[in-house]
Amino acid sequence: MPETSPYLVRKASDxxxxxxxxxQVKTWQAAYRGLMPDAFLDGLDPLERALVWKRIVAGPDGVVFLAQKDAHVVGFCDVLPSRDTAAPPEIAEIAAIYVEPCAWGSGAGRSLISAAIDHARDHGFVMITLWVLATNERAKRFYAAAGFEPDGAEKTKERPGFTLHELRYRREV
Known part of the structure; x- marks a missing residue:
């Protein structure tokens, strides 16, 4: 019998x-501590990020799913057509997936990944990708358990005072 999630997954609104x-801020501060400079993480501003998310949620390119238990939202996942310039149009991307630390291991992330895959399949995509920090072992294990595998693509992002090295993972939908 399939495992039943205690989480309701729904589409976000502005x-x-x-x-x-x-x-996002709580998760970055917990998950990326030791992987990014403390000063950067401590300087993240939820009000600034909220303006960005308001635009993303209202935008035409994708969908943001929320995982909630009762009335409490504990995680989100942003799914859209791949932003990789060489990607064919049938490739979707998970641009962000974050679950607040108090809900890690609870099934919220699995529920969000499942919603992302279902959404991609329902919208004609055949593959879904995501980018993960090369040093984020916890996230890499989570993605592997969800059927994602590294495909060999790598990129770096320059930030003030540090560089991020990312690996692309993918799976069929």
């Missing part, structure tokens, strides 16, 4: 932008 931003 009213959810502040909560999405709060989850």
């Amino acid at each position: 009213c959810d932008a502040a909560r999405i931003a709060e989850i």
Whole structure:
């Protein structure tokens, strides 16, 4: 019998932008501590991020899913057509997936990944990708458990005072 998730997954609205931003900042500060400079993580501003998420949620390119238990939103996932310039149009991308630390290991992330894959399949995509920090072992294990594999693509992002090295993972939908 399939495992039943305690989480309701729903599409976000612009009213959810502040909560999405709060989850993103909390998660970055917990998951990326030791992988990014403390000064950068401590300087993240949920109000600034909320403005960004308000635009993303209202935008035409993708969908943001939320995982909630009862009335409490604990995670989100942003799914859109691949932003990789060489990607064919049938490739989707998980641009962001974050679950607040108190809900890690609870099934919220699995519920969000499942919603992303279903959404991609339902919209004609055949493959879904995501980018993960090369040093984020916890996330790489999570993605592997969800059927994602590294495909050999790598990129770096320059930030003020540090560089991020990312690996692309993919799976069929």
